[in-house]
Amino acid sequence: MKPAAVFDSPSRLLVKVCGLTRQQDADACAQAGVDLCGFIFHPASPRGVTPAVVAGLHSHGMARVGVFVKQSADEVLAIMDAARLDFAQLHGGQDAAFCDRVGPERVIRVAWPQRHADSAGHADRRALEAELAGLAPHVRCFLLDAGTSGGGHGATMDWAALRGLAPGAPWLLAGGLTPDNVASAVAACGGHAPAMLIGVDLNSGVESAPGQKDATRVAAALAALRG
Numbered sequence: 001m002k003p004a005a006v007f008d009s010p011s012r013l014l015v016k017v018c019g020l021t022r023q024q025d026a027d028a029c030a031q032a033g034v035d036l037c038g039f040i041f042h043p044a045s046p047r048g049v050t051p052a053v054v055a056g057l058h059s060h061g062m063a064r065v066g067v068f069v070k071q072s073a074d075e076v077l078a079i080m081d082a083a084r085l086d087f088a089q090l091h092g093g094q095d096a097a098f099c100d101r102v103g104p105e106r107v108i109r110v111a112w113p114q115r116h117a118d119s120a121g122h123a124d125r126r127a128l129e130a131e132l133a134g135l136a137p138h139v140r141c142f143l144l145d146a147g148t149s150g151g152g153h154g155a156t157m158d159w160a161a162l163r164g165l166a167p168g169a170p171w172l173l174a175g176g177l178t179p180d181n182v183a184s185a186v187a188a189c190g191g192h193a194p195a196m197l198i199g200v201d202l203n204s205g206v207e208s209a210p211g212q213k214d215a216t217r218v219a220a221a222l223a224a225l226r227g
Contacts, residue, residue: 003063004086004106006035007141007170013192013225014199016172017218018067018089019047021211023057028215030060032222035199038065038089041079046210047203054083065089065108073101080106089143099138108172109139112147114157129166136168143201146175156181159188162197170198178205179220186225200225 006014017029018038029037039054040047054066066085068076069092076088080102089108090099099107116127132142146157156176165171177185177200189197204210206217 003059003061006063006086007198010035010198013186013197014172015222015225016065016199016201017206017213018065018174018201018203019045019207019211020057020213021047021049021053022213025213025215026057026059026062028213028218030062032215032219033226034062034218034222036063036065036087038067038201038203039083039085040067041071041083042067042069042091051079051082054085063087067091068094073098076102087140096135096138099135104138105140107139108141108143109135110143110145110174111135112145113162114147125161125165129168132167132169139169141169141198142167142171143174144171145201156185159185163188163190165189165196167196170196172199172201173197174201174203176205177202177221179217179224181205182221183224 014035016036016038017034019040020026020037026037037059039049042048063086064084065087066080066083067089080088087106087108088102089110091110099109111132113128116124144162146155173185173189182200186200202221206213206221208214
């Protein structure tokens, strides 16, 4: 299977590990069975990397994802080409026109359910689904993260509030996922379904330090999800 086809009706839960900075971590992820590897192109992040560094990393068939926050669409396209990326994860609230410029079939658009929280702190499901429905025709999939902005901070969210979510496109779950909680998080969301929750995104929960993945924790997370 070509890496760019990773989202085409996956028969198992997909696993993405984000924030890679080293070849040894890419090697460990591939060996564990990770499907997508993520690289953060945001200088303020402790996991930030350059296109030249990423271009030199071998991904062993894993789909390659770049995380973008403040770049223009043209800058995203240039980095995708230079770093040999399959997908762009747009982590800065980019609009539909931005997604279309990058290419909807290559866009993973991040959204934050807690931006739509009510006075009690619970996600407003109707408002969230309305936001996602407007973007769905312009993306390959969504990534739902904890908090109200940013990522990689280790915070979690109310997973059960996402059960039965109908965003109009497949989605990945992120936010504070670890080997100890990832299986229960997926179960709370309703489990894997090709038209709904199709995967998880791991980052700080499988690290020994920011940007340094722990091979044992990566393998443990995969074992928890896939037995």
